[in-house]
Amino acid sequence: MKDDAQKSLLQWLAPEFAANGLLRDEPWVQACAHEAENMFAVRPLAIAAVTMVVAEPFAIDYLRQAPVLVVAAAQGMECFRPSEREFIQQDWQAIVHDRPKLRDLLRYYGLIRPLRALKGQAFRAGPTEYQTIQNLCDIPPSPLAQAIPSAIRKQHNWLRALGEWSEAMCRREQSAKALFDWAVCAMGDHTASTAGGSLDQASAVADYAAFHIGRFNRRWSYERAYRAALEWHDELAQASSEKAYLLTHKIGWNEVIDYGDLPRRRIIDGYEIVALQSGAALHAEGAEMHHCVASYAGNVIRGFSRIFSVRGDGQRLATFEVSKSGFLLASGEFLQLPARKRSPYKLIQIKGPYNSEVSQDVEKVIQAFISSLNQAAPTVG
Missing domain, CATH: 3.40.630.30 (Gcn5-related N-acetyltransferase (GNAT))
Incomplete structure (x- = not known):
């Protein structure tokens, strides 16, 4: 007998689904649940997806076309509590029962069409990414479509970096959307570069941009902004060293120390x-x-x-x-x-x-x- 770690999500959720009248004894249920579970790399979203696809045999078609629907339906929840899964299921079943067109379903969840390009494996779980998806819906469709990377790993890094950007901006500017449109496009271009552009320093670039918010150059590429951020952080580090040096040694940063007769x-x-x-x-x-x-x-x-x-x-x-x-x-x-x-x-x-x-x-x-x-x-x- 399998333990909980070995069970499929459908096996784990079956008693709950049966109690709620969701579990049907039909072949499509297991097939759709298996596909939905494998669509996402993180367990919270996989749970939400399985909860959604057992509602109707055609529900999986929506998730195939737009995995981002699961992120929107989960709203950043962990989906480990029955109350969270019940919320997702009731909201989802109410709208898909009449087989709406995909555009109407996207609109219901506040999503825009370009987000369909995001693959399920690219998503993380949690409120930060849910907020990032919401913020992306404010970007004009055309530049957003061009900014979204094509590869799953690059999509994952892009979404993570945008989340870091918004969090850093909140700390500095109290606005997650400050320069967000620039970050979306610049980071997308950077990940699409021949070097495969790393976005590991997104929060450092955001710190720089927030500090220079009024004069930040929107024409810059991400790489150029990254270089400026490094230079700025080095200047801050040196300024900190200068102050500590003066306080500790009681002499100026550039004051010459006498080496006596030794050659310069x-x-x-x-x-x-x-x-x-x-x-x-x-x-x-x-x-x-x-x-x-x-x-x-x-x-x-x-x-x-x-x-x-x-x-x-x-x-x-x-x-x-x-x-x-x-x-x-x-x-x-x-x-x-x-x-x-x-x-x-x-x-x-x-x-x-x-x-x-x-x-x-x-x-x-x-x-x-x-x-x-x-x-x-x-x-x-």
């Missing part, structure tokens, strides 16, 4: 070595190299560390830290020991992009640089 720039074997002497420079290095060198700002400001960047052919290749020999006291001060016959500067660490190891050539250049520092340093006897 040096070329060795074609590689450029640049001293990172400000919060802005350390932040830029960390952002480009994808490591946490910016977190060493406090040590650099207090003189415990000196950070340098190695560059070649216009690219950042490595970041390294040097320090003078000494001890960090409990008071937070650094006690430098006098250099006699030993080297006053030592290499603490080297990091390539994403904290990777560096090439032997780069490492040799860094060692040569430190050797030059120690040769130039005065010896205290």
Whole structure:
């Protein structure tokens, strides 16, 4: 005997349907229920679909032509409660009993014709997607028809992204429909691009658009808006870093940190070595190299560390830290020991992009640089 997880939806719902006088002992019932269940990837909509198709033998024809009817009938409900299924069934049976034309059925549920293109497998369940479908009904039919992607996966991503867009706009503008018409068309064009355009950052683009609502460029493609959003978020992150930097270290973001006699720039074997002497420079290095060198700002400001960047052919290749020999006291001060016959500067660490190891050539250049520092340093006897 099958458990509930193995039962078909019709088997699971049969006692309820029988009690309500819906279950008929006719071959079409099981066939239509099986087709309706497989039409949707999510269980709530599959339940709603099965509830709808057992009403009449021709009911499945409507769902084949317009799966979006199930989304509209379910109204974002989970359909796990008998009261929810009863609501769907009574409303549906009242309208399909007289076999209306599809256009009239769509109109009854507040839907427009282009939404017929959406496949059942593309839908998710829940109130957000139901609201998205309602919002789509306010878009003129012609541009909407052109915006709807053809592939199921792309339809799914498009609907999800539009839901994220509306939710982000509600948080920012208290209006789910703000710039919604632009998003519908721009996201549709993006998913249709040769690259198959990802829409994973829809909420980030919506944040940008909401913040610039009065001057957002509706001529932009989604890709162009996405680039603008990334730049804006980077600016916000930097502004946040600047404020935190000032509050923490009591010096300005671009204020130069004194490296004493150490060189600001040096070329060795074609590689450029640049001293990172400000919060802005350390932040830029960390952002480009994808490591946490910016977190060493406090040590650099207090003189415990000196950070340098190695560059070649216009690219950042490595970041390294040097320090003078000494001890960090409990008071937070650094006690430098006098250099006699030993080297006053030592290499603490080297990091390539994403904290990777560096090439032997780069490492040799860094060692040569430190050797030059120690040769130039005065010896205290």
